[in-house]
Amino acid sequence: MQRRIYLDNSATTYTDKDVLEKMLPYFTEVFGNGSSQHFFGREALVAIDEAREKVAKAIGAKPTEIYFTSGGTESDNWAIKGTAHALKEKGNHIITTAIEHPAVIKTCQALEKEGFEVTYLPVTEEGFVTAKQVEDAITDKTILISVMSANNEVGTIEPIREIGAVAKAHKILFHTDAVQAVGNVPIDVVKDNIDMLSMSAHKFYGPKGIGVLYKRNGVRIERFMDGGEQERNMRASTLNTPGIVGMGAAIEKAVADMDKNNAHVSALRDRFVEGVLANISDVRFNGSKDMKRRLASNANFSFEYIEGESILMSLDLAGIAVSSGSACSSGSLEPSYVLLSLGVPIELAHGSIRFSFGKNNTQEEVDYTLQKLYEVVARLREMSPLFKKFEGEEKYV
Numbered sequence: 394m395q396r397r398i399y400l401d402n403s404a405t406t407y408t409d410k411d412v413l414e415k416m417l418p419y420f421t422e423v424f425g426n427g428s429s430q431h432f433f434g435r436e437a438l439v440a441i442d443e444a445r446e447k448v449a450k451a452i453g454a455k456p457t458e459i460y461f462t463s464g465g466t467e468s469d470n471w472a473i474k475g476t477a478h479a480l481k482e483k484g485n486h487i488i489t490t491a492i493e494h495p496a497v498i499k500t501c502q503a504l505e506k507e508g509f510e511v512t513y514l515p516v517t518e519e520g521f522v523t524a525k526q527v528e529d530a531i532t533d534k535t536i537l538i539s540v541m542s543a544n545n546e547v548g549t550i551e552p553i554r555e556i557g558a559v560a561k562a563h564k565i566l567f568h569t570d571a572v573q574a575v576g577n578v579p580i581d582v583v584k585d586n587i588d589m590l591s592m593s594a595h596k597f598y599g600p601k602g603i604g605v606l607y608k609r610n611g612v613r614i615e616r617f618m619d620g621g622e623q624e625r626n627m628r629a630s631t632l633n634t635p636g637i638v639g640m641g642a643a644i645e646k647a648v649a650d651m652d653k654n655n656a657h658v659s660a661l662r663d664r665f666v667e668g669v670l671a672n673i674s675d676v677r678f679n680g681s682k683d684m685k686r687r688l689a690s691n692a693n694f695s696f697e698y699i700e701g702e703s704i705l706m707s708l709d710l711a712g713i714a715v716s717s718g719s720a721c722s723s724g725s726l727e728p729s730y731v732l733l734s735l736g737v738p739i740e741l742a743h744g745s746i747r748f749s750f751g752k753n754n755t756q757e758e759v760d761y762t763l764q765k766l767y768e769v770v771a772r773l774r775e776m777s778p779l780f781k782k783f784e785g786e787e788k789y790v
């Protein structure tokens with residue numbers, strides 16, 4: 394079989410084998426409904442409560458503040474719509490950023506159709522929003538601030554603690570989409586002044602289809618789905634016991650191994666970035682230049698004169714999996730709105746690729762990918778009518 398290298402760990406990760414093993418009994422032997430009052434139900438509930446404690450501990454929350462959902466998307470929808478609908482008498486203004494995940498942006502757009510007003514804060518060239526920008530956008534109608542902890546396309550880590558402090562000082566609820574941050578960046582919901590936080594297990598080596606909304610006790614939001622009284626009557630539907638067990642096991646491991654994994658992954662990423670910048674001309678490194686302020690896993694580049702889709706497909710043929718723009722918008726030929734918000738010119742945004750490294754990647758894979766990338770970029774540029782004009786300069790690979 395052809396060799397395959399997975400460099401799309403921001404789209405999803407594999408499920409750790411030991412996480413999977415902990416989940417397996419909950420498909421078969423321990424299959425009870427966690428809400429049932431007999432032995433089978435109680436047995437499932439014990440495992441659910443254990444997982445709830447693990448999740449709470451990982452972010453400095455209380456178990457009663459953890460609600461299991463179907464993923465990051467549901468958690469984002471619930472936090473934002475649930476707050477908007479609960480507080481609509483108080484105000485109709487929401488502050489967020491221009492570079493949120495579609496799960497936040499489209500939720501906000503849906504609320505705009507209902508009459509809510511949304512401020513989409515612009516970001517710096519490196520993808521940062523500041524606490525001052527957030528504070529300046531607050532009006533007496535503001536009911537919610539939602540700013541992501543780390544960006545999924547360019548890896549920029551936002552100053553969440555400062556933004557949380559601003560929200561707290563103005564007594565406005567603060568939600569953060571921490572789907573990319575959990576397991577990679579230390580989070581403490583108390584110190585960071587976070588009222589609501591979204592996470593998703595499949596971004597930190599857990600299973601797909603299981604997420605969490607952390608909601609600080611005392612914060613009132615509307616329930617999201619009508620039905621049974623699960624999750625303290627806040628989130629209807631039979632609890633996904635295997636998924637929940639997987640979430641608990643995955644977050645415990647991710648937090649315990651965070652420093653070790655980040656050291657390994659950032660070394661790979663840095664080697665890759667150095668290789669690209671040293672050997673390929675006319676390339677732009679997107680996101681934070683300060684590596685401490687971006688996810689250890691993320692490298693995002695725009696290659697001039699060529700299309701990201703072509704690079705992606707050529708690398709795919711070579712067995713290397715990467716992403717152009719966001720995984721959610723690939724298939725459409727629109728350039729990434731995140732890169733455009735960072736001020737990347739539209740043609741350049743079209744030539745962008747995200748490489749996201751994971752704990753199982755090796756240095757040898759990085760070197761192989763670099764070699765293939767040099768070849769692919771050189772070949773595509775040779776074919777590019779845009780590049781021909783610059784051929785005289787002879788500075789391409």
Ligand SMILES: *Cc1c(COP(=O)(O)O)cnc(C)c1O
Nearest residue numbers: 464465466494496545572573593
């Ligand atoms: C992946 C992702 C989501 C969506 O999570 P799902 O569990 O796939 O629904 C939301 N926000 C960010 C930042 C993400 O990276």
